[in-house]
Each structure stands twice: as C-alpha cells, then as structure tokens.
Amino acid sequence: MGTGTSRLYSALAKTLNSSAASQHPEYLVSPDPEHLEPIDPKELLEECRAVLHTRPPRFQRDFVDLRTDCPSTHPPIRVMQWNILAQALGEGKDNFVQCPVEALKWEERKCLILEEILAYQPDILCLQEVDHYFDTFQPLLSRLGYQGTFFPKPWSPCLDVEHNNGPDGCALFFLQNRFKLVNSANIRLTAMTLKTNQVAIAQTLECKESGRQFCIAVTHLKARTGWERFRSAQGCDLLQNLQNITQGAKIPLIVCGDFNAEPTEEVYKHFASSSLNLNSAYKLLSADGQSEPPYTTWKIRTSGECRHTLDYIWYSKHALNVRSALDLLTEEQIGPNRLPSFNYPSDHLSLVCDFSFTEEPDGLS
Ligand SMILES: NC(=O)C1=CN([C@@H]2O[C@H](COP(=O)(O)OP(=O)(O)OC[C@H]3O[C@@H](n4cnc5c(N)ncnc54)[C@H](OP(=O)(O)O)[C@@H]3O)[C@@H](O)[C@H]2O)C=CC1
Ligand SMILES: [Mg+2]
Structure with missing residues (x-):
C-alpha cells in the first residue's frame, strides 16, 4: 500500500469509528486539520470497495439521454437528490423487517453511501436524513472539494433512539471549483403559521464558468398518512420562501x-402549478413525459410493503433543460426483500439529473 493509500485509509478509518461523536453532548466534533487535505475520489472509491469486499456488487444504473438537440457551451450541472436513511432511524425506528441488521452496520453502510456519491460525482448533492454530518460527510466531502451546509430538524426523531449520533436533517453540498455561494438561507417550515419540525436549505449559487446564477433548495417534508394537509401547508410555505429568494422566479430554481x-397529493399539485413554473425532472423518463416513476422508495415494514413515489427534483422549466437522468433500479435489481439491503444503503433511491441553462448568456449556443 503506497503512502497516498495509507493516508486515505486512515482518513476513512477515522470516520469508521464515530463513537467520539456519539458521546459528545452536542454531537459536534471539532474539525481535524488533517481533514483539510484533499482526497483523490478514485482512491477513496477503492477504499470504500475494500471495506465492502464481502458484499454483493453495486447495481448498474445508466443515464438516459433526454435532450440531444440543445448543445451547451458549458458543462452540465449534475444534481443528486437522496434521502440516505438516518442511521438512528434505520436501526431504531423504521422497522425494516426484511433487512438483516448486519446490512445496516454504519461502518459498511457509510461506504455504500459514499460509493454511490463517488460513482456519479454530482456537482450538487441534496441529502435528507443526515445524522452523520459532522463526523463523516462534512469532513470527507470537504476533502473532495465540496462546501457543505447542514440544517438539523428541531426535534429529530433520531434523538429518541439509544446511542444516536445527534439529530438528522437536510444537507446541501456543492463543488467549490464550480460554484460561488451568493446567498444561503436555512428555513424552518411553517404550516398555517405554526412552526413545524421540518426544514429546508436554499442557496443561490453562481457558476464560475458561465457567470449564471441559480437557486438550489433541499427539503424533507412531514412523513406519514394523515398528514397530507400539513405537507401541503409546508409546501406552500416553501414555495413562498422560494418566490422571495428567486425574486419572483427571476433566478432559475x-x-x-x-x-x-x-x-x-395536494403538495405535489401546488409545486406543479406554482407561478415558479416548475416541472418534475423524473417525469421526463416516462414515455409521454407526463408520468412520475412508479417508485422512488420501496421497503417492507411490520405494517407491510411500502412502494411509493415521494422524491422529486423540480426545476424551472423555461430556464433549465434536463439533459439526462439516472434511471431507477428495476424490481428485479431491488430484489424480494426490497430496501435497504446489502447492496443498497437506503430505503430511498438516489435521483441524479444533468441540467443546462436553456439560453447561454453569451449567445454562443
Ligand atoms: N420532544 C418534542 O417536543 C418533540 C419530539 N418530536 C419527535 O419527533 C418525532 C416526529 O418527528 P417528525 O419530524 O414529525 O417525523 P416524521 O413523521 O416526519 O417522520 C420522521 C421519520 O420517520 C420516518 N418514517 C416515516 N414513516 C414511518 C413509519 N411508518 N415507521 C417508522 N418511521 C417512519 C420518516 O422517513 P421517510 O421520510 O423516509 O418516510 C422520517 O424520516 C416524534 O416521534 C418525536 O420523536 C417531535 C416534535 C416535538
Ligand atoms: Mg426515512
């Protein structure tokens, strides 16, 4: 093993043992200066694969070309949306009855999550259920060139789980060599004027290459049946916030x-019909471009099998093109025990899209 690999191994090993973080009363561990040293993504990927060598291989997923008639002078913006499954919820609350507990071991599941991120190398990463931000994702992703922001839920259900690693929340990462942060807002969502337990992060970024600005937001709305009106109200609040941040849809979103x-559900309809002129990117994978995928999450709980479409990437349909989207896993790939599993770390699938602006500001396209 060369010096570089040894250094990487020690970097990953450091995050493998996060007991210091779980014992810390405020779950925040001071950044270690060693974490600032850059990591080669290929070497980290190899390191993750070494940890996962006893597991079945990752599933193959392909990007589907959606627009070949819109050449762009600038490289696309790759965005990943993913509810990564909070470690505390997966082990303590979710009741995934067909998922063996060994498949949920953080030391290995963490590598599966990293492997997924490293495989697609998104420019922007929007995550939900992050309960290992300070001890794992922030230090590692910052060494891969990302700038991160974390906004925990005010009363995260993770805190009810014994040996938890702190609250879960939304996290937003972007590649610093591609974007400059112009503006950032942490939003605690309200429902009918009442503060709720759900949050969002919205950031305005400027592309360093093109000089174009856009807004990127991440959220995780209230779960469970019976809460449809609550989610709808949270969605209205988020849309209102985004109206203000995008200066009335002037900034692409x-x-x-x-x-x-x-x-x-009503909240979906609010987003689809908002004056922000949004479209849902994954509809473009369907034959008519009008249907959402059949599922983005698939699990078996004590209450039975849950197969739902809950995750979305919305985009300003007049300002942005979806050039390609990562296809979903097939039922066969997911397997009879559904998710999470030994070869997929979350009960939600990652969604990944490549965007470009419809009009280049320099008129070259
Ligand atoms: N101390 C206090 O005063 C307060 C404490 N709390 C705590 O927060 C909890 C609720 O928080 P809230 O944000 O509203 O939570 P949600 O109802 O939004 O759900 C929280 C998590 O549970 C997962 N989940 C969804 N359905 C199920 C299910 N059937 N079984 C197990 N897990 C599921 C969700 O995952 P996914 O999104 O993937 O479906 C989600 O990440 C309370 O139970 C309490 O622990 C809340 C408020 C106040
Ligand atoms: Mg969940």
Whole structure:
C-alpha cells in the first residue's frame, strides 16, 4: 500500500469509528486539520470497495439521454437528490423487517453511501436524513472539494433512539471549483403559521464558468398518512420562501426533496402549478413525459410493503433543460426483500439529473 493509500485509509478509518461523536453532548466534533487535505475520489472509491469486499456488487444504473438537440457551451450541472436513511432511524425506528441488521452496520453502510456519491460525482448533492454530518460527510466531502451546509430538524426523531449520533436533517453540498455561494438561507417550515419540525436549505449559487446564477433548495417534508394537509401547508410555505429568494422566479430554481407525498397529493399539485413554473425532472423518463416513476422508495415494514413515489427534483422549466437522468433500479435489481439491503444503503433511491441553462448568456449556443 503506497503512502497516498495509507493516508486515505486512515482518513476513512477515522470516520469508521464515530463513537467520539456519539458521546459528545452536542454531537459536534471539532474539525481535524488533517481533514483539510484533499482526497483523490478514485482512491477513496477503492477504499470504500475494500471495506465492502464481502458484499454483493453495486447495481448498474445508466443515464438516459433526454435532450440531444440543445448543445451547451458549458458543462452540465449534475444534481443528486437522496434521502440516505438516518442511521438512528434505520436501526431504531423504521422497522425494516426484511433487512438483516448486519446490512445496516454504519461502518459498511457509510461506504455504500459514499460509493454511490463517488460513482456519479454530482456537482450538487441534496441529502435528507443526515445524522452523520459532522463526523463523516462534512469532513470527507470537504476533502473532495465540496462546501457543505447542514440544517438539523428541531426535534429529530433520531434523538429518541439509544446511542444516536445527534439529530438528522437536510444537507446541501456543492463543488467549490464550480460554484460561488451568493446567498444561503436555512428555513424552518411553517404550516398555517405554526412552526413545524421540518426544514429546508436554499442557496443561490453562481457558476464560475458561465457567470449564471441559480437557486438550489433541499427539503424533507412531514412523513406519514394523515398528514397530507400539513405537507401541503409546508409546501406552500416553501414555495413562498422560494418566490422571495428567486425574486419572483427571476433566478432559475432547482428544488430537491423527499416530499413524503405521492403525485396525487395536494403538495405535489401546488409545486406543479406554482407561478415558479416548475416541472418534475423524473417525469421526463416516462414515455409521454407526463408520468412520475412508479417508485422512488420501496421497503417492507411490520405494517407491510411500502412502494411509493415521494422524491422529486423540480426545476424551472423555461430556464433549465434536463439533459439526462439516472434511471431507477428495476424490481428485479431491488430484489424480494426490497430496501435497504446489502447492496443498497437506503430505503430511498438516489435521483441524479444533468441540467443546462436553456439560453447561454453569451449567445454562443
Ligand atoms: N420532544 C418534542 O417536543 C418533540 C419530539 N418530536 C419527535 O419527533 C418525532 C416526529 O418527528 P417528525 O419530524 O414529525 O417525523 P416524521 O413523521 O416526519 O417522520 C420522521 C421519520 O420517520 C420516518 N418514517 C416515516 N414513516 C414511518 C413509519 N411508518 N415507521 C417508522 N418511521 C417512519 C420518516 O422517513 P421517510 O421520510 O423516509 O418516510 C422520517 O424520516 C416524534 O416521534 C418525536 O420523536 C417531535 C416534535 C416535538
Ligand atoms: Mg426515512
């Protein structure tokens, strides 16, 4: 093993043992200066694969080309939306009855999450259920060149789980060599003027290459049946916030989220018909471009099998093109025990899209 690999191994090993973080009363561990040293993504990927060598290989997923008739002078913006499954919820609350406990071991599941991120190398990463931000994702992703922001839920259910690693929340990461942060807002969502337990992060970024600005937001709305009106109100509050941040839709917008709502729900309809002129990117994978995928999450709980479409990437349909989207896993790939599993770390699938602006400001396209 060369010096570089040894250094990487020690970097990953450091995050493998996060007991210091779980014992810390405020779950925040001071950043270690060693974490600032850059990591080569290929070497980290190899390191993750070494940890996962006893597990079945990752599933193959392909990008589907959606627009070949819109050449762009600038590289696309790759966005990943993913509810990664909070470690404390997966082990203590979710009741995934067909998922063996060994498949949930953080030391290995963490590597599966990193492997997924490293495989697609998104420019922007929008995550929900992050309960290992300070001890794992922030230090590692910052060494891969990302700038991160974390906004925990005010009363995270993770805190009810024994040996938890702190609250879960939304996290937003972007590649610093591609974007400059112009503006950032942490939003605690309200429902009918009442403060709720759900949050969002919205940031205005400027592309360093093109000089174009856009807003990117991440959210995780209230879960469970019976809460449809509550989610709808949270969605209205988020839309109102985004209206203000985008100066009335002047700034192009991408909203990633686990909305905990099927396309038939009111909150989905609010987003689809908003004056922000949004479209849902994954509809473009369907034959007519009008249907959402059949599922973005698939699990078996004590209450039975749950297969739902809850996760979305919304985008300003007049300002942005979806050039390609990562296809979903097939039922066969997911397997009879559903998710999470030994080869997929979350009960939600990652969604990944490549965006470009419809009009280049320099008129070259
Ligand atoms: N101390 C206090 O005063 C307060 C404490 N709390 C705590 O927060 C909890 C509720 O928080 P809230 O944000 O409203 O939570 P949600 O109802 O939004 O759900 C929280 C998590 O549970 C997962 N989940 C969804 N359905 C189920 C299910 N059937 N079984 C197990 N897990 C599921 C969700 O995952 P996914 O999105 O993937 O479906 C989600 O991440 C309370 O139970 C309490 O622990 C809340 C408020 C006040
Ligand atoms: Mg969950």
